[in-house]
Amino acid sequence: MWGVAEERADEWLERENVFRILRGRVILVKAKGIRGRMGDPSRHRQKPGKRLLMKKRPTIRDVAALAGVSIATVSKFINSTQRFTAGVERKIQAAIDELEYHSNPLARSMITGKTGAVGVAILDISNPHFTNIVKGANRVALEHGYNLLFVDTEESQAREDELLIALSRRVDGLIVSTRMPEEQLHRVLGFGKPVVFSGRPAPKGSPSIAVDAYAAAYMIGELLVKQGHRNIAYAGFAPARPDTERMRGLSECLQTHGLPLTRFEVRGPTIVEGEQVCAGIVLRKDRPDAVVCYNDMVAIGFMSVAKSLGISIPDDMSVVGIDNIPFGRFTSPALTTVDTQSERLGEEGMRMLFREIAGEQTSEAGHVLIEPRLVMRDSTRVRHSEAAAASIAKARKRAR
């Protein structure tokens, strides 16, 4: 039947008079304007934007002059560091309003040493795990009246150092996710700004926050064992920090039950790599009856290819992810995973950062672990053993 294949159908429609981006280039297709939007070409002669740029922004001096007071007075008024007589305050406010004055944060920062911004460096904004960290971090930053700067280091790994340095100089503190080797982390601390490391333990003396990867993996191991799986594989991603802990949690758990663990490697924590690794796992003669994926992205790619190889999940094989990205609910089958509470990670990380910025050296500094939670859906199922099923049923009841 048609419709199953994925394809693109361009050019179904004839349109015109539009600047289009076609085959990677911006080209002008005719020049008459479409639905009145393009406007007449004459406006280009106006140097749009330029005109606006010309209008110099008013400075504190302009305000002071217009209000007939000194700039110091204006400064104090703006920062509400001092009250003045009603008349003066009214005049200043009027001047500010009239000039539409807004203070220049850069100038202020230079003196105060505070920037009013915090930074987040993450590995890949496309990964919902990191997206949610940013979301959470941003929320808390805004609550504190701070702006958020962000750097996606994946985009330019070679320049990670440079990027972090540049970022650090623009902010009052940063949250950093990095695969940088342990021995180089001190460089980040050397920036002289408060730092919270995320996703890995920090060097002694600095705070960090991460999900308890060991526990997450251990939970998954327990689940799979209780469900009766006996031949379990882990599709890991060694370069990532949490990989070690996940591997250890899983293997220690299985070891407790006298079960082996087979390890496979993906080349990235992505859907594509999950797709790549799949065949090598499901087509081997000793096919695992369950595979734990480095994260949900890998699991999604894995399940997709498995399906196309005629492997039924969970009937032929169980699949588990890690992270609980929002879309895991909508795969087919819905993905069993462990919730790493990414958004909360971002929120708590930012709170820690603000505590550090405020100079509070509470006893909480250190490595904060976020508790993972098992999210059971349909990509795993009970195998063989009746006993296992019963035990799980009990667990479910307890969980309510």
Add this chain to the structure above:
Amino acid sequence: MWGVAEERADEWLERENVFRILRGRVILVKAKGIRGRMGDPSRHRQKPGKRLLMKKRPTIRDVAALAGVSIATVSKFINSTQRFTAGVERKIQAAIDELEYHSNPLARSMITGKTGAVGVAILDISNPHFTNIVKGANRVALEHGYNLLFVDTEESQAREDELLIALSRRVDGLIVSTRMPEEQLHRVLGFGKPVVFSGRPAPKGSPSIAVDAYAAAYMIGELLVKQGHRNIAYAGFAPARPDTERMRGLSECLQTHGLPLTRFEVRGPTIVEGEQVCAGIVLRKDRPDAVVCYNDMVAIGFMSVAKSLGISIPDDMSVVGIDNIPFGRFTSPALTTVDTQSERLGEEGMRMLFREIAGEQTSEAGHVLIEPRLVMRDSTRVRHSEAAAASIAKARKRAR
């Protein structure tokens, strides 16, 4: 069978000696350190971080002193605005290396008026459409040696103005997505910084970039009609800018074919709202044979609930999304959608912004439209008419 229901199973594992975040609070569970990571409590007395903050960063003056030259010389050397005798350059470089000097971008910005950063204001980083815009924008920004600042306005709609102002003062230009009424956009332009509006046409004189929403919707209309659908619904989200164009594209297309369009409203461009709106559409006696969703998120939610209501997609009903978010491939059935090329939108938008920053007023300024592409997957199918099927088959052949 068990395993179908989604549930969380906490506390399967007994762990200890960890700072955990449990039930929303950070609590300390014992204090002995886990696997050697927590370290001894004594380090808290060291005021970690504080010590590092003490170490003042070297300034250009320090470098000049150490190198035995004037600060002006150092400045010119750093900015490569002038060459010096080899000996001098070597000494300066040595001093820089020894002190690990990095120039303070804030101080530089104050003088040059350039910040070396660009800003992106988006509506919701959780929406993969925007995530990809940021991804693309960030890539281009980095290529140009710029940092990216970002603001998620959804997080604080009430403060949108304030956020944009603060952002604008820290950057050399910004890309703005906003639902702000037309008549308020001039305020954004009033910031005096180059702006590219994304997702909507800009006021006269400023550049903007968007996917051609009209074309996208028109394409979908054509597809559905050719597939033989006769009772088509649109689950729109009126507050969003592209909604109008999508609605218009769809209805004009259907009108051409003498077909009606029924409109429904979602209360947000999210999965949850797609779930909410579903029942009201599929349970009405005159059930549509196809529903076009405001975006992929809505479509995903919609399909999920439809399935649970016993509606088979695409057999009972076709569903189409817009955006082509990465996860649309992995829903069940895979989602037919229109690719809005979000990442490219971000890239091109940033390129436009840099052109504007550079002061190039090319003839390209204006409203740039990105060409959408139909992505046919499995959530739509041919209905009834043999003729339609044949015509589609021909279209497919042409598309190859």
Add this chain to the structure above:
DNA sequence: GTGAAAGCGCTAACAG
């Protein structure tokens, strides 16, 4: 080629 001096826009003592 190199350096002295004048600020960028603002804050933070300290005077008055």
Add this chain to the structure above:
DNA sequence: CTGTTAGCGCTTTCAC
């Protein structure tokens, strides 16, 4: 209460 003064760290003429 209000103003004066001295910079923050850097760039940028303009002399030497």
